[in-house]
Amino acid sequence: MNEPRIDRRVSRTRRHLRQALMALILENGYDEITIEDITDRADLGRTTFYLHYRDKEALLLESLEATAEELRGQIRLERMQPESSSAGGPIQEVFRHAALNSDLYKIILSGGAASRVLNYVREMLLEAAVEFFGPRLAARRGENVPPVDSFAGYFASALLGYLTWWLDKGMPYGPDEVADLFIRLFFNGAQQYIGEPSRDKAK
Amino acid sequence: MNEPRIDRRVSRTRRHLRQALMALILENGYDEITIEDITDRADLGRTTFYLHYRDKEALLLESLEATAEELRGQIRLERMQPESSSAGGPIQEVFRHAALNSDLYKIILSGGAASRVLNYVREMLLEAAVEFFGPRLAARRGENVPPVDSFAGYFASALLGYLTWWLDKGMPYGPDEVADLFIRLFFNGAQQYIGEPSRDKAK
Protein backbone atom coordinates (compact mmCIF):
# COMPACT_ATOMS: atom_id res chain seq x y z
CA MET A 1 0.00 0.00 0.00
CA ASN A 2 1.28 3.38 -0.98
CA GLU A 3 0.75 5.79 1.84
CA PRO A 4 2.09 9.00 0.38
CA ARG A 5 4.31 9.65 3.44
CA ILE A 6 4.15 13.22 4.51
CA ASP A 7 6.91 15.62 3.65
CA ARG A 8 9.05 16.25 6.68
CA ARG A 9 8.61 20.00 6.30
CA VAL A 10 4.85 19.64 6.44
CA SER A 11 4.72 17.66 9.64
CA ARG A 12 7.29 19.94 11.22
CA THR A 13 5.34 23.05 10.24
CA ARG A 14 2.06 21.66 11.48
CA ARG A 15 3.56 20.54 14.73
CA HIS A 16 4.99 23.98 15.32
CA LEU A 17 1.69 25.61 14.56
CA ARG A 18 -0.18 23.34 16.94
CA GLN A 19 2.29 23.95 19.73
CA ALA A 20 2.27 27.68 19.15
CA LEU A 21 -1.51 27.87 19.26
CA MET A 22 -1.75 25.89 22.46
CA ALA A 23 0.93 27.93 24.18
CA LEU A 24 -0.76 31.16 23.15
CA ILE A 25 -4.21 30.08 24.26
CA LEU A 26 -2.87 29.22 27.69
CA GLU A 27 -1.29 32.65 27.89
CA ASN A 28 -3.99 34.91 26.55
CA GLY A 29 -7.11 32.93 25.77
CA TYR A 30 -8.38 31.88 22.41
CA ASP A 31 -10.18 34.94 21.18
CA GLU A 32 -7.30 37.37 21.36
CA ILE A 33 -4.97 35.36 19.20
CA THR A 34 -4.32 36.42 15.61
CA ILE A 35 -2.94 34.26 12.86
CA GLU A 36 0.21 36.32 12.88
CA ASP A 37 0.66 35.72 16.61
CA ILE A 38 0.66 32.02 15.86
CA THR A 39 3.09 32.13 12.96
CA ASP A 40 5.37 34.50 14.83
CA ARG A 41 5.50 32.11 17.76
CA ALA A 42 6.03 29.18 15.44
CA ASP A 43 8.68 31.14 13.58
CA LEU A 44 6.98 30.76 10.24
CA GLY A 45 5.72 33.10 7.56
CA ARG A 46 2.13 34.15 7.94
CA THR A 47 1.30 32.89 4.46
CA THR A 48 2.42 29.44 5.45
CA PHE A 49 -0.45 29.12 7.87
CA TYR A 50 -2.96 29.27 5.06
CA LEU A 51 -1.21 26.51 3.19
CA HIS A 52 -2.27 24.16 5.97
CA TYR A 53 -5.37 25.43 7.73
CA ARG A 54 -8.41 27.47 6.93
CA ASP A 55 -8.39 29.28 10.25
CA LYS A 56 -7.60 29.03 13.94
CA GLU A 57 -10.49 26.71 14.59
CA ALA A 58 -9.34 24.15 12.06
CA LEU A 59 -5.96 24.08 13.69
CA LEU A 60 -7.43 23.54 17.13
CA LEU A 61 -9.78 20.87 15.85
CA GLU A 62 -6.82 18.89 14.58
CA SER A 63 -5.24 18.75 18.03
CA LEU A 64 -8.58 17.83 19.50
CA GLU A 65 -9.26 15.05 17.05
CA ALA A 66 -5.86 13.50 17.64
CA THR A 67 -6.22 13.62 21.40
CA ALA A 68 -9.75 12.24 21.36
CA GLU A 69 -8.62 9.32 19.25
CA GLU A 70 -5.84 8.67 21.69
CA LEU A 71 -8.27 8.61 24.59
CA ARG A 72 -10.63 6.26 22.77
CA GLY A 73 -7.66 4.00 22.16
CA GLN A 74 -6.69 4.00 25.83
CA ILE A 75 -10.18 3.09 26.90
CA ARG A 76 -10.47 0.32 24.34
CA LEU A 77 -7.11 -1.01 25.39
CA GLU A 78 -7.96 -0.86 29.05
CA ARG A 79 -11.16 -2.71 28.31
CA MET A 80 -9.18 -5.53 26.72
CA GLN A 81 -6.94 -6.37 29.61
CA PRO A 82 -9.67 -7.11 32.16
CA GLU A 83 -7.95 -6.55 35.47
CA SER A 84 -4.48 -5.44 34.67
CA SER A 85 -2.14 -3.08 36.45
CA SER A 86 -3.90 -0.13 37.99
CA ALA A 87 -7.02 -0.32 35.90
CA GLY A 88 -10.19 1.34 37.09
CA GLY A 89 -12.80 1.68 34.41
CA PRO A 90 -13.32 4.23 31.67
CA ILE A 91 -14.00 7.12 34.00
CA GLN A 92 -10.66 6.80 35.74
CA GLU A 93 -9.18 6.59 32.28
CA VAL A 94 -10.76 9.89 31.32
CA PHE A 95 -9.47 11.74 34.35
CA ARG A 96 -6.01 10.25 33.94
CA HIS A 97 -5.93 11.24 30.32
CA ALA A 98 -7.05 14.74 31.24
CA ALA A 99 -4.29 15.00 33.81
CA LEU A 100 -1.69 13.99 31.26
CA ASN A 101 -3.01 16.35 28.60
CA SER A 102 -4.25 19.02 30.93
CA ASP A 103 -3.07 21.83 28.68
CA LEU A 104 -5.25 20.82 25.79
CA TYR A 105 -8.17 19.93 28.04
CA LYS A 106 -8.04 23.30 29.73
CA ILE A 107 -7.93 25.00 26.37
CA ILE A 108 -10.93 23.16 25.06
CA LEU A 109 -13.05 23.20 28.19
CA SER A 110 -12.42 26.60 29.63
CA GLY A 111 -9.76 28.39 27.59
CA GLY A 112 -12.46 30.04 25.58
CA ALA A 113 -12.03 27.84 22.56
CA ALA A 114 -14.54 28.50 19.84
CA SER A 115 -17.95 27.34 20.98
CA ARG A 116 -18.22 25.04 17.99
CA VAL A 117 -15.26 23.12 19.31
CA LEU A 118 -16.76 22.72 22.73
CA ASN A 119 -20.08 21.65 21.27
CA TYR A 120 -18.22 19.10 19.22
CA VAL A 121 -16.83 17.60 22.39
CA ARG A 122 -20.23 17.64 24.06
CA GLU A 123 -21.74 15.71 21.18
CA MET A 124 -18.92 13.19 21.19
CA LEU A 125 -19.43 12.46 24.85
CA LEU A 126 -23.18 12.40 24.52
CA GLU A 127 -22.98 9.79 21.80
CA ALA A 128 -20.70 7.63 23.86
CA ALA A 129 -23.08 7.93 26.81
CA VAL A 130 -26.12 6.92 24.79
CA GLU A 131 -24.25 3.95 23.42
CA PHE A 132 -23.05 2.89 26.83
CA PHE A 133 -26.17 3.41 28.93
CA GLY A 134 -28.81 2.77 26.29
CA PRO A 135 -28.86 -1.03 26.60
CA ARG A 136 -28.65 -0.97 30.37
CA LEU A 137 -31.62 1.33 30.67
CA ALA A 138 -33.58 -0.58 28.08
CA ALA A 139 -33.18 -3.70 30.20
CA ARG A 140 -35.26 -2.07 32.90
CA ARG A 141 -38.07 -0.72 30.84
CA GLY A 142 -41.17 -0.02 32.89
CA GLU A 143 -39.44 0.60 36.19
CA ASN A 144 -39.89 4.35 36.09
CA VAL A 145 -36.51 4.69 34.46
CA PRO A 146 -35.69 8.08 32.94
CA PRO A 147 -35.60 8.41 29.13
CA VAL A 148 -32.25 7.47 27.64
CA ASP A 149 -31.56 10.87 26.14
CA SER A 150 -32.19 12.60 29.43
CA PHE A 151 -30.06 10.12 31.32
CA ALA A 152 -27.19 10.35 28.88
CA GLY A 153 -27.53 14.11 28.83
CA TYR A 154 -27.18 14.21 32.56
CA PHE A 155 -24.16 11.95 32.57
CA ALA A 156 -22.35 13.80 29.81
CA SER A 157 -23.11 17.15 31.39
CA ALA A 158 -22.01 16.10 34.82
CA LEU A 159 -18.79 14.52 33.63
CA LEU A 160 -17.82 17.32 31.29
CA GLY A 161 -18.69 19.95 33.82
CA TYR A 162 -16.94 18.22 36.67
CA LEU A 163 -13.85 17.78 34.54
CA THR A 164 -13.96 21.45 33.70
CA TRP A 165 -14.35 22.41 37.32
CA TRP A 166 -11.45 20.18 38.34
CA LEU A 167 -9.11 21.62 35.74
CA ASP A 168 -10.22 25.19 36.40
CA LYS A 169 -9.41 24.85 40.06
CA GLY A 170 -5.93 23.62 39.23
CA MET A 171 -6.58 19.92 39.72
CA PRO A 172 -7.00 19.58 43.45
CA TYR A 173 -7.13 15.84 44.25
CA GLY A 174 -5.38 13.33 42.00
CA PRO A 175 -7.05 11.91 38.91
CA ASP A 176 -8.02 8.61 40.52
CA GLU A 177 -9.28 10.36 43.59
CA VAL A 178 -11.43 12.78 41.66
CA ALA A 179 -12.72 10.01 39.43
CA ASP A 180 -13.78 8.23 42.57
CA LEU A 181 -15.58 11.28 43.89
CA PHE A 182 -17.39 11.58 40.59
CA ILE A 183 -18.41 7.97 40.54
CA ARG A 184 -19.73 8.08 44.06
CA LEU A 185 -21.78 11.16 43.32
CA PHE A 186 -23.03 9.99 39.98
CA PHE A 187 -23.96 6.46 40.92
CA ASN A 188 -24.98 6.82 44.54
CA GLY A 189 -26.30 10.34 44.45
CA ALA A 190 -26.01 13.21 46.83
CA GLN A 191 -28.76 12.22 49.18
CA GLN A 192 -26.52 10.10 51.35
CA TYR A 193 -24.39 13.14 52.11
CA ILE A 194 -26.93 15.82 52.80
CA GLY A 195 -30.15 14.15 53.79
CA GLU A 196 -33.34 15.64 52.36
CA PRO A 197 -33.46 15.46 48.59
CA SER A 198 -35.08 18.87 48.46
CA ARG A 199 -37.44 20.63 50.79
CA ASP A 200 -40.57 19.45 49.04
CA LYS A 201 -39.40 16.27 47.41
CA ALA A 202 -40.45 14.25 50.43
CA LYS A 203 -44.07 14.73 49.53
CA MET B 1 -32.42 60.02 47.82
CA ASN B 2 -31.77 61.55 44.46
CA GLU B 3 -31.75 58.84 41.85
CA PRO B 4 -30.73 60.73 38.74
CA ARG B 5 -33.51 59.16 36.60
CA ILE B 6 -32.20 58.03 33.29
CA ASP B 7 -32.81 60.01 30.14
CA ARG B 8 -35.50 58.38 28.09
CA ARG B 9 -33.24 58.31 25.03
CA VAL B 10 -30.61 56.38 26.93
CA SER B 11 -32.86 53.63 28.14
CA ARG B 12 -34.47 53.36 24.74
CA THR B 13 -31.12 53.11 22.99
CA ARG B 14 -29.80 50.53 25.41
CA ARG B 15 -32.93 48.45 25.16
CA HIS B 16 -32.71 48.47 21.38
CA LEU B 17 -29.07 47.44 21.52
CA ARG B 18 -29.76 44.58 23.91
CA GLN B 19 -32.62 43.29 21.80
CA ALA B 20 -30.61 43.58 18.62
CA LEU B 21 -27.68 41.65 20.05
CA MET B 22 -29.84 38.84 21.34
CA ALA B 23 -31.71 38.51 18.08
CA LEU B 24 -28.47 38.43 16.12
CA ILE B 25 -26.82 35.86 18.36
CA LEU B 26 -29.77 33.55 17.93
CA GLU B 27 -29.50 33.95 14.18
CA ASN B 28 -25.77 33.71 13.57
CA GLY B 29 -23.97 33.00 16.82
CA TYR B 30 -21.97 35.41 18.90
CA ASP B 31 -18.64 35.45 17.16
CA GLU B 32 -19.82 36.54 13.75
CA ILE B 33 -21.56 39.66 14.91
CA THR B 34 -19.96 43.06 14.36
CA ILE B 35 -20.79 46.26 16.16
CA GLU B 36 -22.25 47.62 12.98
CA ASP B 37 -24.54 44.61 12.64
CA ILE B 38 -25.90 45.46 16.05
CA THR B 39 -26.42 49.15 15.43
CA ASP B 40 -27.92 48.47 12.01
CA ARG B 41 -30.42 46.11 13.56
CA ALA B 42 -31.13 48.55 16.35
CA ASP B 43 -31.44 51.34 13.80
CA LEU B 44 -28.80 53.47 15.48
CA GLY B 45 -25.58 55.10 14.43
CA ARG B 46 -22.50 53.00 14.96
CA THR B 47 -20.92 55.71 17.06
CA THR B 48 -23.81 55.57 19.47
CA PHE B 49 -22.84 52.09 20.55
CA TYR B 50 -19.58 53.33 22.00
CA LEU B 51 -21.37 55.98 24.02
CA HIS B 52 -22.89 53.16 26.06
CA TYR B 53 -20.72 50.06 25.95
CA ARG B 54 -17.10 49.21 25.61
CA ASP B 55 -17.74 46.19 23.39
CA LYS B 56 -20.11 43.34 22.59
CA GLU B 57 -19.27 41.55 25.77
CA ALA B 58 -20.21 44.45 28.01
CA LEU B 59 -23.56 44.63 26.33
CA LEU B 60 -24.20 40.94 26.81
CA LEU B 61 -23.11 41.08 30.43
CA GLU B 62 -25.71 43.72 31.11
CA SER B 63 -28.52 41.45 29.94
CA LEU B 64 -27.04 38.63 31.94
CA GLU B 65 -26.76 40.62 35.14
CA ALA B 66 -30.34 41.80 34.91
CA THR B 67 -31.66 38.30 34.29
CA ALA B 68 -29.59 36.74 37.04
CA GLU B 69 -30.89 39.29 39.51
CA GLU B 70 -34.41 38.48 38.43
CA LEU B 71 -33.83 34.79 39.03
CA ARG B 72 -32.34 35.40 42.45
CA GLY B 73 -35.40 37.46 43.26
CA GLN B 74 -37.77 34.69 42.18
CA ILE B 75 -35.99 32.15 44.32
CA ARG B 76 -35.93 34.41 47.34
CA LEU B 77 -39.59 35.13 46.88
CA GLU B 78 -40.46 31.50 46.48
CA ARG B 79 -38.54 30.75 49.63
CA MET B 80 -40.65 33.26 51.54
CA GLN B 81 -44.06 31.80 50.80
CA PRO B 82 -43.39 28.32 52.18
CA GLU B 83 -45.93 26.19 50.35
CA SER B 84 -47.74 28.46 48.00
CA SER B 85 -49.23 27.86 44.61
CA SER B 86 -47.19 25.52 42.45
CA ALA B 87 -43.93 25.89 44.35
CA GLY B 88 -41.27 23.26 44.06
CA GLY B 89 -37.92 24.35 45.35
CA PRO B 90 -35.13 26.39 43.82
CA ILE B 91 -34.29 23.85 41.16
CA GLN B 92 -37.76 23.93 39.67
CA GLU B 93 -37.48 27.68 39.83
CA VAL B 94 -34.29 27.62 37.78
CA PHE B 95 -35.74 25.47 35.04
CA ARG B 96 -38.90 27.53 34.92
CA HIS B 97 -36.92 30.69 34.66
CA ALA B 98 -34.83 29.17 31.90
CA ALA B 99 -37.95 28.20 30.00
CA LEU B 100 -39.30 31.73 30.22
CA ASN B 101 -36.01 33.32 29.19
CA SER B 102 -34.82 30.54 26.95
CA ASP B 103 -33.44 32.94 24.37
CA LEU B 104 -30.96 34.50 26.73
CA TYR B 105 -30.14 31.20 28.38
CA LYS B 106 -29.39 29.58 25.05
CA ILE B 107 -27.20 32.50 24.10
CA ILE B 108 -25.18 32.32 27.27
CA LEU B 109 -24.93 28.58 27.59
CA SER B 110 -24.44 27.42 24.04
CA GLY B 111 -24.77 30.36 21.68
CA GLY B 112 -21.04 30.78 21.77
CA ALA B 113 -21.08 33.77 24.05
CA ALA B 114 -17.65 34.93 25.06
CA SER B 115 -16.08 32.39 27.36
CA ARG B 116 -15.65 35.01 30.04
CA VAL B 117 -19.39 35.37 30.19
CA LEU B 118 -19.91 31.66 30.59
CA ASN B 119 -17.24 31.44 33.25
CA TYR B 120 -18.95 34.28 35.05
CA VAL B 121 -22.12 32.21 35.20
CA ARG B 122 -20.22 29.14 36.36
CA GLU B 123 -18.72 31.06 39.24
CA MET B 124 -22.06 32.51 40.21
CA LEU B 125 -23.62 29.09 40.43
CA LEU B 126 -20.62 27.64 42.20
CA GLU B 127 -20.81 30.26 44.90
CA ALA B 128 -24.48 29.62 45.43
CA ALA B 129 -23.81 25.90 45.69
CA VAL B 130 -21.06 26.31 48.28
CA GLU B 131 -23.29 28.54 50.31
CA PHE B 132 -26.21 26.17 50.11
CA PHE B 133 -24.49 22.83 50.65
CA GLY B 134 -21.62 23.96 52.85
CA PRO B 135 -23.50 23.86 56.15
CA ARG B 136 -25.29 20.64 55.32
CA LEU B 137 -22.06 18.83 54.56
CA ALA B 138 -20.32 20.30 57.57
CA ALA B 139 -23.03 18.81 59.75
CA ARG B 140 -21.83 15.36 58.74
CA ARG B 141 -18.15 15.81 59.16
CA GLY B 142 -16.35 12.51 59.53
CA GLU B 143 -18.85 10.35 57.67
CA ASN B 144 -16.69 10.02 54.56
CA VAL B 145 -18.39 13.03 53.07
CA PRO B 146 -16.77 14.56 49.99
CA PRO B 147 -15.02 17.93 50.34
CA VAL B 148 -17.35 20.88 49.96
CA ASP B 149 -15.64 22.33 46.94
CA SER B 150 -15.79 19.05 45.10
CA PHE B 151 -19.40 18.51 46.01
CA ALA B 152 -20.42 22.00 45.00
CA GLY B 153 -18.38 21.69 41.83
CA TYR B 154 -20.25 18.55 40.94
CA PHE B 155 -23.61 20.10 41.60
CA ALA B 156 -22.92 23.28 39.67
CA SER B 157 -21.46 21.34 36.76
CA ALA B 158 -24.29 18.90 36.59
CA LEU B 159 -26.98 21.55 36.81
CA LEU B 160 -25.38 23.92 34.33
CA GLY B 161 -24.59 21.13 31.92
CA TYR B 162 -27.99 19.53 32.18
CA LEU B 163 -29.63 22.89 31.60
CA THR B 164 -27.45 23.38 28.55
CA TRP B 165 -28.30 19.96 27.24
CA TRP B 166 -32.01 20.55 27.75
CA LEU B 167 -31.99 23.86 25.92
CA ASP B 168 -29.75 22.55 23.14
CA LYS B 169 -32.15 19.74 22.42
CA GLY B 170 -35.03 22.17 22.13
CA MET B 171 -36.49 21.64 25.60
CA PRO B 172 -37.95 18.19 25.42
CA TYR B 173 -39.96 17.63 28.62
CA GLY B 174 -41.50 20.55 30.48
CA PRO B 175 -39.51 22.56 33.02
CA ASP B 176 -41.04 20.87 36.06
CA GLU B 177 -40.58 17.49 34.51
CA VAL B 178 -36.94 18.04 33.66
CA ALA B 179 -36.28 19.54 37.08
CA ASP B 180 -37.69 16.37 38.55
CA LEU B 181 -35.44 14.21 36.40
CA PHE B 182 -32.49 16.24 37.53
CA ILE B 183 -33.38 16.01 41.17
CA ARG B 184 -33.84 12.27 41.00
CA LEU B 185 -30.50 11.79 39.32
CA PHE B 186 -28.65 14.21 41.49
CA PHE B 187 -30.01 13.12 44.85
CA ASN B 188 -30.65 9.46 44.33
CA GLY B 189 -27.94 8.71 41.83
CA ALA B 190 -27.83 6.60 38.73
CA GLN B 191 -27.23 3.29 40.40
CA GLN B 192 -30.91 2.55 40.91
CA TYR B 193 -31.43 2.72 37.16
CA ILE B 194 -28.54 0.75 35.81
CA GLY B 195 -27.29 -1.53 38.51
CA GLU B 196 -23.55 -1.87 38.83
CA PRO B 197 -21.83 1.38 39.70
CA SER B 198 -18.96 0.54 37.40
CA ARG B 199 -17.38 -2.71 36.36
CA ASP B 200 -14.74 -2.64 39.06
CA LYS B 201 -16.37 -0.46 41.64
CA ALA B 202 -17.85 -3.47 43.38
CA LYS B 203 -14.45 -4.36 44.69
Add this chain to the structure above:
DNA sequence: AGTATAATGAACAATTCGTTTATTTATTGG
Protein backbone atom coordinates in the same frame (compact mmCIF):
# COMPACT_ATOMS: atom_id res chain seq x y z
C1' DA C 1 -38.54 78.28 25.83
C1' DG C 2 -34.09 77.57 26.71
C1' DT C 3 -30.52 74.60 28.19
C1' DA C 4 -28.39 70.32 28.53
C1' DT C 5 -27.54 66.05 26.77
C1' DA C 6 -27.85 62.33 23.36
C1' DA C 7 -27.50 60.73 18.72
C1' DT C 8 -25.50 61.28 14.33
C1' DG C 9 -22.50 60.88 10.17
C1' DA C 10 -18.08 61.70 8.27
C1' DA C 11 -13.55 60.90 8.47
C1' DC C 12 -9.30 58.82 10.56
C1' DA C 13 -5.51 55.51 11.56
C1' DA C 14 -4.68 50.94 13.01
C1' DT C 15 -5.50 45.87 12.80
C1' DT C 16 -6.51 41.80 10.87
C1' DC C 17 -7.82 38.85 7.31
C1' DG C 18 -7.31 36.05 3.20
C1' DT C 19 -5.30 35.87 -1.31
C1' DT C 20 -1.95 36.40 -5.16
C1' DT C 21 2.69 36.60 -7.00
C1' DA C 22 7.42 35.71 -7.84
C1' DT C 23 11.38 33.82 -5.49
C1' DT C 24 14.08 31.02 -2.45
C1' DT C 25 14.80 26.91 0.17
C1' DA C 26 14.36 22.09 1.59
C1' DT C 27 13.18 17.21 0.70
C1' DT C 28 12.74 13.23 -1.86
C1' DG C 29 13.78 9.64 -5.08
C1' DG C 30 16.85 8.03 -8.36
Add this chain to the structure above:
DNA sequence: CCAATAAATAAACGAATTGTTCATTATACT
Protein backbone atom coordinates in the same frame (compact mmCIF):
# COMPACT_ATOMS: atom_id res chain seq x y z
C1' DC D 1 25.12 13.74 -5.38
C1' DC D 2 21.77 15.74 -8.67
C1' DA D 3 17.67 16.95 -10.52
C1' DA D 4 12.75 17.21 -10.04
C1' DT D 5 9.29 18.36 -6.98
C1' DA D 6 7.08 20.46 -3.31
C1' DA D 7 7.06 23.76 0.54
C1' DA D 8 8.09 28.07 2.68
C1' DT D 9 8.70 32.82 2.07
C1' DA D 10 8.24 38.02 1.75
C1' DA D 11 5.87 41.70 -0.35
C1' DA D 12 1.91 43.61 -1.63
C1' DC D 13 -3.17 43.95 -2.20
C1' DG D 14 -8.13 45.10 -1.13
C1' DA D 15 -11.64 44.41 2.11
C1' DA D 16 -13.56 44.50 6.91
C1' DT D 17 -13.64 45.87 11.35
C1' DT D 18 -12.38 48.48 15.25
C1' DG D 19 -12.27 52.48 18.20
C1' DT D 20 -11.82 57.38 18.22
C1' DT D 21 -12.57 62.49 17.22
C1' DC D 22 -15.31 66.32 15.73
C1' DA D 23 -18.82 69.32 14.23
C1' DT D 24 -23.78 69.20 13.65
C1' DT D 25 -28.53 67.96 14.47
C1' DA D 26 -32.31 66.12 17.20
C1' DT D 27 -34.49 65.17 21.50
C1' DA D 28 -35.61 65.33 26.31
C1' DC D 29 -35.79 67.68 30.67
C1' DT D 30 -37.29 71.52 33.92
